[in-house]
Amino acid sequence: MMAKQVEQDQLFIGIDGGGTKCRATIYSATQGVLGTGLGGPANPLHGLERTLESIMVSTQLALQDAGLRVEQVHDIIAGLGLAGVNIPGLYDKIMQWDHPFKEMYLTTDLHTACIGAHDGHDGAVIITGTGSCGFAIVNGETVNYGGHGFAQGDMGSGAWMGLEAVKASLVDLDGLGPKTILSESLKQHFHVTTAMGIAEQMAGQPSSGYAKLARHVFTAAEQNDEVALQIVKQGAEYISNLAKRLLEINPPRLSMIGGLAEPLNKWLDADIAKLVQLPKQPPEIGAIYFAMESTQHEIRKVN
Template sequence: MLYAGVDGGGTSCRVRVEDANRNVLGEGFAGPSNSRLGAVRVYYEIEKACLEALHQSGRGREDFASLHVGLGLAGLGLESELQAMLSFPHSFASVCGATDAYTACLGAHAGEDGGILILGTGSCGLGIVNNDVINVGGWGFEISDHASGAVLGLTAVRSSLFAAEGCRPETPMTKAIMAHFKNDRQVMVKWAEEAEPHHYGSFAPLIFDHADDGDELAGRIVAKSVHEAGCMIQALVDKGVKAVCLMGGVSKRIAPRLPKEYLKILREPCGDAMDGAIRMVRKKTSEDQGALK
């Protein structure tokens, strides 16, 4: 019996495979796997990452039949998305699922109470207190994802176009973003027609770099995200969460900018979302086997 933990979001899919004795057999990496991209595309990425992980221990696709998979995916906060993923005709021994925030929280606190704030392409806060799950955000790019890379990028791209048309002062950041599109608004529009959250999120490092260099507009965009991150942390604290782990690439740039009062509750994670997904699927498989006895 083998177990796989999947950590899937708007930018990438990571998988770790363990055997029954908790020995790590391998890890794999593939493309975006937010459940909103559709089960066909997401399972394609998951299978690709699982194969890469299995190949590292001399195994292959034939081992899918004994591989129990825990899905920690962005987008699974919606019941319809969860059921779509679980009902899809997959190739694995079994599949269970939850949001990437839930599995990240399980991994971060080794199954104990605590909270996490994921700031990556998207964003989501989650806490576990006495088995109660507290959700903050994570409702998608269009209406949520505060303090995320995607929202940072969208704000900066819109502001850059606005500045290029003379509606606000240009800054080094707006000029750099427009140069990315060859200073051609039609190129920008064509890009936007097909752009996904991770495409917007790719601008986040540039925005932070310009903010660090004193770009006033970049600084305001970053400051808004820092404020929103603090609000999400406070919402978890208000609901009884005692310790919070920050996760995701954007969190590394936001953490140093947070107000000092939050530093006392921030913790380094014990493990990652793949650890949490494996904890989840091991528990589910054990419960299923117990029910059959």
């Protein structure tokens, strides 16, 4: 990569949009992280207006936190990582936004997460939180698996695990499948006494509602509940396969992030589990690296 003459005072903002919140970090190559800000939901697949609003809220809070004036936003180069912008129409819509930044560079949240996890270098990342997906970048080549959304994709994620727990409990409580202690756990969780009680509580719930139930599956698996063990093992097998698929392009590092990364680890294939390394930086720092790289600024590592 050709490195421009570094403008020592150039400010960057890295923005990581997510389904529940938006994080922004302002960074100077000479002074490091100057400030951070937290905004609301910023998943453009769930609403463009809301996303742009959350980006501006997190930006303004980061400016405040950094002791900068509001109008200094015009001097800052922004890197954005947002879900769904691999869809060309959505990418174009956001790039057409009359944004306040000096320059703006946009990529997927997976890409910025990966850049952050490996501190600007090549690598692979698996996200297992409410949803699940995998991404790797090696010498400019990228691959991307999973992330097809609840309930049809995102195996091994919290939402998938919660849904499988509800399905198994309803079948058990109807006397139509194997007994599982998940049934009792979910009845207690919802303060109900019947299958229909559980079904009513979950009717129309979004993926995040199901993801809240994932911890019951891990707890039941620890108690050797056969049904819970099968769910956890099936989810972990999918995540292990996802990792193997990403490793086909030989990324030098592999990280897992998201709420299920830690509890799932011990259930992964031993070969995969031992390869997993902690992410070095969060996605918003990855978004800063992405902006630096896009402007051909020399990447100055964030400490």
